[in-house]
Amino acid sequence: xxxxxxxxxxxxxxxxxxxxxxxxxxxxxxxxxxxxxxxxxxxxxxxxxxxxxxxxxxxxxxxxxxxxxxxxxxxxxxxxxxxxxxxxxxxxxxxxxxxxxxxxxxxxxxxxxxxxxxxxxxxxxxxxxxxxxxxxxxxxxxxxxxxxxxxxxxxxxxxxxxxxxxxxxxxxxxxxxxxxxxxxxxxxxxxxxxxxxxxxxxxxxxxxxxxxxxxxxxxxxxxxxxxxxxxxxxxxxxxxxxxxxxxxxxxxxxxxxxxxxx
Ligand code: UPG
Numbered sequence: 040x041x042x043x044x045x046x047x048x049x050x051x052x053x054x055x056x057x058x059x060x061x062x063x064x065x066x067x068x069x070x071x072x073x074x075x076x077x078x079x080x081x082x083x084x085x086x087x088x089x090x091x092x093x094x095x096x097x098x099x100x101x102x103x104x105x106x107x108x109x110x111x112x113x114x115x116x117x118x119x120x121x122x123x124x125x126x127x128x129x130x131x132x133x134x135x136x137x138x139x140x141x142x143x144x145x146x147x148x149x150x151x152x153x154x155x156x157x158x159x160x161x162x163x164x165x166x167x168x169x170x171x172x173x174x175x176x177x178x179x180x181x182x183x184x185x186x187x188x189x190x191x192x193x194x195x196x197x198x199x200x201x202x203x204x205x206x207x208x209x210x211x212x213x214x215x216x217x218x219x220x221x222x223x224x225x226x227x228x229x230x231x232x233x234x235x236x237x238x239x240x241x242x243x244x245x246x247x248x249x250x251x252x253x254x255x256x257x258x259x260x261x262x263x264x265x266x267x268x269x270x271x272x273x274x275x276x277x278x279x280x281x282x283x284x285x286x287x288x289x290x291x292x293x294x295x296x297x298x299x300x301x
Contacts, residue, residue, distance in 0.1 A: 043136045044155050045074035045096075047129050050143050051103055051122050052080075056087035057260045058143030061291045063094035065147040068296060072152060074135070078128055101128040106193070112201030117256070120202040123174075124193065127203065130179065130186035142175035144253040146288050151227065151249050154178055160211040161221040163228035165204070166236065170215040174204040175252045176228040230254050231284065234277045241280065251284045264289035 046066055050059040059077045066075060075095045079088065080103040091098050104124035112118050129140050139154045141147070154161075159180045162172035179185075189210060198205035208214070214221060225233070229248045232255060234241045253259055262285050290296045 040072045041155070042074065045076045045132065045135045045138050046071065047076045047078065047132065047138050047140050048143055049078045049126050049129070049140075050080075050083065050087075050091075051125055052082070053084050053087050054258070054260055055143040056083055056091060057292065058145075058258065060087075060090055060094060061259075061288055062141050062143060062145060062147065063091070064294070065291050066141075067094060068291070069147060069150040071150060073139075073155065076132060076135075076138075078125070080122075080125065099132070101125060101131075104128070106198055106201050106206075108197055108201040110201070111197065111199060111205065115200045115202065117202070120200075123203040124198075124206070126174070127186065127189050127193070127206075130181050130189060131183060132181040133183060135181055137178070137180055140174075140177050140179060141250070142252065142254075144258050145175055145228070146251045146253070146259075146284060146291065147249070148251065148287075149249050154223070154227065157223065158221065160207070160214060161223050162214070163223040163225050166225075166230040166233045171204070171208045172211075172214050172222075173228050173230065173252070173254070174202075174207050175254060176223065176250055177207075178223075226250075228252050231281055234280050238277050241277070245280070253284075253288075259285045259288040260292075264293075 048059045048062045050056040063075050076097045077091050077095045078099050078101045081100055088098060103122060106121040106124045108121060112121055132138060137155055157178040160177055162177040165171045165173040192210050193206055226247045226249050229251050231251060231253050265286055
């Protein structure tokens, strides 16, 4: 057990709490030896908070930060994502020396503790613009100094997408070219949309996936749970491939998955 290292996630609404709960449950099920931390905003319900306390070592209440950057969020097509600035608070968790941040809409498929061998700021390429990293999965070192530099940067320059990802890419701006060790393989942050955009690659490499990320508007908690999904997934059907992960997400949510390590 590594008491100085933690996985960290974030939820600012009850819907995203469902996602965070699944992140915590799948990390536990796959036998992580690291601490589990969830940052929540003060508005989440008592029920959601109690279920998070069952799974996480720490449930930390943080202030909601919002970029309120309507113009850039408009280009992103996601007016709701200004609150992702709240993610920046993860740098204040200085009771840990190294952490891995996971968005609430990620699903961990196996033990990924080896991510702690990486340095700040390690992340996988964003499927939409691979010279930017996707900020749904990243390795970082908590530091109050970095935290205040990030807030200062946000104040001075804003974010080119209105959310945390634009800000973090501008701040850690040499990520694309400086150090290949800081490029996590795509299998640590398999954007669900990549299944549609490069289906042959998904067929070749998809079985190696370690973390699936349901980025974009459609989240697994918006999709009804199929108690008895068909097990046959036709090779050519990207919808069905995605359905398999959505069902696994619900199985984690309800605790229907096997508890032994695999
Ligand atoms: N989040 C909340 N409440 C919200 C919105 C977001 O808690 O109302 C948290 C949550 O942990 C979520 C994360 O912020 O998973 C990112 O938001 P999400 O809606 O999942 O964004 P994505 O669709 O994944 O979009 C991308 C990146 C993401 C980045 C975001 C904004 O994948 O990592 O935060 O763009 O730059």
